Amino acid sequence: MHLAPGRYIYTDVERALLRRLATRLQSICGEEHVLEHEHDLFTYASDGLLQYSVVPPLAVLPGDGAEVSAVVHACHELGVPWVARGSGSGLSGGALPVEHGLLIVLSRMRRILEVDLDNQRVVVEPGVTNVAVSHAVGPDYFYPPDPSSQIVCSIGGNVSENSGGAHCFKYGFTTNYVTGLEVVLADGEVVQLGGKALEPPGYDLLGAFVGSEGTLGIATRITLRVIPSPEAVRCLVAFFDSVEPAGDAVSAIVAAGTVPGAIEMMDGLSIGASEQMAHAGWPVEAGAALIVELDGPAAELEARFDEIEALCRQSGATELRVARDETERTLFWKMRKSAFPAAGRISPHYFVQDGVVPRTRLTGVLGRIQSLSDEYGLKVANVFHAGDGNLHPLVCYDGHIPGEAERAEELSGRILEACLEAGGSLTGEHGVGVDKKRYMPRMFSEPDLSAFQKLRCAFDPDGLANPGKVMPTPRLCGEVPGPYRVHPLEAAGLAERF
Amino acid sequence: MQRPASAQEVAELLAEGRVTRPVGGRTKLDWGSPGSPAELELSTERLDAVVEHNAGDLTAVLQAGARLADAQAVFARAGQRLALDPPDLGARATIGGVVATSDSGPLRHHYGGVRELVIGVQVALADGTVARAGSRVIKNVAGYDLAKLMCGSFGTLGVICEVIVRLHPQPVDPVTVLAHGADPRELTRAAGTLRRLPLELEALDVRWDRRQGALLAQVAGRAARANAQAIAGQLGDLEVEIVAEDHTLWEDQRARQRAAADEQAVARVSFAPAELERVLRASPSAVARAGAGMAWVSLEPSPEALAALRTAVSPWPCVLLDGPEALRSTVDVWGLAEGPELALMRRVKARFDPGGICNRGRFAGGM
Numbered sequence: 055m056h057l058a059p060g061r062y063i064y065t066d067v068e069r070a071l072l073r074r075l076a077t078r079l080q081s082i083c084g085e086e087h088v089l090e091h092e093h094d095l096f097t098y099a100s101d102g103l104l105q106y107s108v109v110p111p112l113a114v115l116p117g118d119g120a121e122v123s124a125v126v127h128a129c130h131e132l133g134v135p136w137v138a139r140g141s142g143s144g145l146s147g148g149a150l151p152v153e154h155g156l157l158i159v160l161s162r163m164r165r166i167l168e169v170d171l172d173n174q175r176v177v178v179e180p181g182v183t184n185v186a187v188s189h190a191v192g193p194d195y196f197y198p199p200d201p202s203s204q205i206v207c208s209i210g211g212n213v214s215e216n217s218g219g220a221h222c223f224k225y226g227f228t229t230n231y232v233t234g235l236e237v238v239l240a241d242g243e244v245v246q247l248g249g250k251a252l253e254p255p256g257y258d259l260l261g262a263f264v265g266s267e268g269t270l271g272i273a274t275r276i277t278l279r280v281i282p283s284p285e286a287v288r289c290l291v292a293f294f295d296s297v298e299p300a301g302d303a304v305s306a307i308v309a310a311g312t313v314p315g316a317i318e319m320m321d322g323l324s325i326g327a328s329e330q331m332a333h334a335g336w337p338v339e340a341g342a343a344l345i346v347e348l349d350g351p352a353a354e355l356e357a358r359f360d361e362i363e364a365l366c367r368q369s370g371a372t373e374l375r376v377a378r379d380e381t382e383r384t385l386f387w388k389m390r391k392s393a394f395p396a397a398g399r400i401s402p403h404y405f406v407q408d409g410v411v412p413r414t415r416l417t418g419v420l421g422r423i424q425s426l427s428d429e430y431g432l433k434v435a436n437v438f439h440a441g442d443g444n445l446h447p448l449v450c451y452d453g454h455i456p457g458e459a460e461r462a463e464e465l466s467g468r469i470l471e472a473c474l475e476a477g478g479s480l481t482g483e484h485g486v487g488v489d490k491k492r493y494m495p496r497m498f499s500e501p502d503l504s505a506f507q508k509l510r511c512a513f514d515p516d517g518l519a520n521p522g523k524v525m526p527t528p529r530l531c532g533e534v535p536g537p538y539r540v541h542p543l544e545a546a547g548l549a550e551r552f
Numbered sequence: 553m554q555r556p557a558s559a560q561e562v563a564e565l566l567a568e569g570r571v572t573r574p575v576g577g578r579t580k581l582d583w584g585s586p587g588s589p590a591e592l593e594l595s596t597e598r599l600d601a602v603v604e605h606n607a608g609d610l611t612a613v614l615q616a617g618a619r620l621a622d623a624q625a626v627f628a629r630a631g632q633r634l635a636l637d638p639p640d641l642g643a644r645a646t647i648g649g650v651v652a653t654s655d656s657g658p659l660r661h662h663y664g665g666v667r668e669l670v671i672g673v674q675v676a677l678a679d680g681t682v683a684r685a686g687s688r689v690i691k692n693v694a695g696y697d698l699a700k701l702m703c704g705s706f707g708t709l710g711v712i713c714e715v716i717v718r719l720h721p722q723p724v725d726p727v728t729v730l731a732h733g734a735d736p737r738e739l740t741r742a743a744g745t746l747r748r749l750p751l752e753l754e755a756l757d758v759r760w761d762r763r764q765g766a767l768l769a770q771v772a773g774r775a776a777r778a779n780a781q782a783i784a785g786q787l788g789d790l791e792v793e794i795v796a797e798d799h800t801l802w803e804d805q806r807a808r809q810r811a812a813a814d815e816q817a818v819a820r821v822s823f824a825p826a827e828l829e830r831v832l833r834a835s836p837s838a839v840a841r842a843g844a845g846m847a848w849v850s851l852e853p854s855p856e857a858l859a860a861l862r863t864a865v866s867p868w869p870c871v872l873l874d875g876p877e878a879l880r881s882t883v884d885v886w887g888l889a890e891g892p893e894l895a896l897m898r899r900v901k902a903r904f905d906p907g908g909i910c911n912r913g914r915f916a917g918g919m
């Protein structure tokens with residue numbers, strides 16, 4: 055790929071330090087769980103965003119929370135930075151290793167510790183996969199946040215990215231389902247944030263931790279809320295000549311007061327690509343497909359479903375297909391979930407963006423993306439969570455053509471700018487990581503970033519947790535500014551404290 | 553009393569370094585520990601605009617001093633609402649105060665608390681800067697979620713100047729199933745039955761008053777009547793009625809979250825939902841969110857009564873909300889024990905407000 059990693063040359067001092075750390079780790083986790091050889095470490099060089107790669111000098115696979123704490127404590131004593139890694143499916147380079155640090159891989163910690171359906175809670179270790187949670191509580195209950203990567207991605211990764219999925223428009227995101235966390239802080243200390251009860255007294259550090267991209271500590275034990283599975287589910291796909299009328303249909307459905315379980319859009323390019331993989335027999339000449347899924351109490355669903363069909367037709371749907379059974383519904387979703395992998399069939403390489411726009415600005419921004427695509431002469435396929443305006447433009451390019459990757463990257467940046475200009479966000483679910491940190495100043499001012507840094511420094515004053523991620527430029531924490539100073543008024547006896 | 557007209561002016565006042573107390577609608581001013589007297593009272597009354605109501609996007613931007621009731625009236629014209637219904641007897645509560653105290657009402661069941669509904673925040677900080685976090689879109693993971701940190705922080709990390717909230721469509725045809733019962737175990741069992749069913753209830757409350765109780769379940773939607781019948785059929789032995797005009801029922805639930813007189817106390821307990829029975833047994837009278845696991849318990853305003861409640865519901869956290877000053881200055885209002893979590897909170901406080909000027913002493917652990 056085009057961003058070939060440079061090889062990091064270690065100084066003797068660094069080598070000696072890492073060697074000392076490795077010895078400590080072996081006594082904590084056992085020799086077989088400490089990886090020091092390049093051929094063992096290659097697997098961990100990238101996460102899901104392959105254009106970045108750094109082979110870590112050292113990796114450890116702790117077996118439980120106590121081991122994680124001891125490992126992090128050892129790093130703290132020796133001043134070695136570290137990066138946590140779940141399943142490595144992240145799409146922003148969040149789990150990209152640092153050259154001079156340790157990679158802490160949580161994939162051995164995959165026990166489901168407690169299923170407490172009386173209280174609708176599940177307690178898991180961080181390496182448990184997203185789908186395993188729903189399996190553990192099904193079929194009566196389910197865990198709503200459902201990233202497309204759910205078969206592989208870990209709950210720890212979900213917590214750290216505040217992951218979303220197709221059903222989040224109705225059900226909310228990871229942050230709305232985490233009720234408790236055990237966190238190992240950067241000095242190795244263990245804190246319990248929340249538990250099975252909601253809104254305990256004190257600052258909502260749990261809420262601040264979710265979505266912190268591995269920079270505030272390592273979640274070693276996670277309590278999740280699960281909810282009863284919907285009584286009934288119905289799914290349809292509506293085809294349109296272009297994305298504009300499909301966008302109108304989304305607005306009409308939402309304006310009618312209906313909250314679909316999921317409402318997802320694919321443009322012509324991605325329909326064509328997915329059809330080659332999933333073979334659902336969809337009309338490849340269609341300009342857009344809208345998948346609308348309603349779930350909930352059966353009686354309510356019947357009443358609402360007809361309304362949705364009518365609204366799609368009124369907005370100009372050329373064809374409507376209602377999934378007749380579970381097999382067909384699965385096929386609709388296979389089309390949607392094939393979109394990323396299928397992009398590989400229409401282009402040798404692509405960048406995925408994750409910008410968000412207010413729903414009412416969808417049509418305008420999609421038009422802007424189209425004209426940017428024409429301007430750069432690069433195809434952009436679009437598949438996205440239409441209900442919450444979270445776009446996933448796939449910017450297609452051929453990395454073998456000199457300069458094309460750079461142009462594709464520039465185009466991606468212009469798309470993000472268009473999202474921000476429309477009042478949206480850089481990222482809806484993939485996170486900032488290393489990939490989007492340079493765009494942070496376009497969304498946030500210096501005081502905003504400095505407020506973020508205040509939180510980070512409270513958790514990790516030495517900057518050892520996932521350094522170089524999220525913030526656009528490296529920052530140090532410094533000491534906490536001195537204690538309370540006597541105010542001049544007070545000194546003059548004009549104001550009394552007590 | 554200062555009445556700044558912009559976030560910038562709030563920040564400038566904070567930069568002067570005086571111990572500051574933000575004031576909204578004065579409906580919950582005495583919540584929290586009594587703390588240190590303020591050198592500066594800072595009213596949000598001139599920050600009272602509904603800055604944006606983006607009906608098509610179901611979002612709104614509100615200045616902190618905007619009254620919740622006024623904002624709701626604006627949203628209602630578009631058939632929408634902010635699904636946040638804390639008790640608000642004089643209709644004076646401001647959005648800033650509701651967010652700062654993380655107050656909520658029966659709709660907490662389906663729509664979550666303040667933390668679920670606030671998607672962006674603008675705060676004036678002790679260092680004299682104005683910072684924003686979050687955004688105008690409901691789905692956003694760029695930067696830390698400082699909005700959650702501010703929710704329920706009682707103004708001790710900075711002054712909330714503006715919030716961005718997520719709205720929802722007004723429900724169609726709400727109706728309430730009301731079931732009477734005098735046995736905490738039976739009420740808990742009935743609540744458990746409803747929690748387990750995929751009903752998508754708007755609200756699920758329990759009321760408990762000196763050995764008399766009731767379960768209230770609100771359903772809405774095109775098929776609300778049919779669903780209400782189905783729910784009634786699940787409640788077995790309880791005496792059930794279906795109430796179409798249910799407004800006053802819920803008003804009453806909300807009112808019970810506050811002390812009816814100055815010489816009463818109300819404490820809020822958070823608990824795992826299956827523990828409802830134990831919480832009811834420990835309470836002279838209470839309203840509870842049976843699904844969320846939160847209860848507002850009315851008790852005699854004495855340190856002994858509070859201590860007895862805490863022992864009876866242990867280990868579940870119990871915060872004193874309303875109560876006479878004499879009580880609040882003698883007990884630990886927050887009941888948060890020293891330990892790593894409180895230590896971490898102190899580190900957060902120290903970074904945001906090193907001089908301790910924001911509502912000094914009003915929060916947990918003397919922060």
Ligand SMILES: Cc1cc2nc3c(=O)[nH]c(=O)nc-3n(C[C@H](O)[C@H](O)[C@H](O)COP(=O)(O)OP(=O)(O)OC[C@H]3O[C@@H](n4cnc5c(N)ncnc54)[C@H](O)[C@@H]3O)c2cc1C
Nearest residue numbers: 140141142143144148201202208210211212218268273483
């Ligand atoms: C094909 C595909 C489809 C995807 N679809 C979606 C989607 O629909 N929605 C969505 O939101 N995302 C999606 N993703 C992105 C990705 O799957 C999610 O971000 C996921 O949550 C990452 O989990 P992981 O275990 O792979 O984390 P990793 O990639 O290993 O790590 C991600 C971040 O989490 C940190 N981390 C990991 N574990 C912990 C822990 N225990 N404590 C603290 N920090 C930790 C890491 O340091 C890193 O910063 C998709 C990815 C792929 C490849």
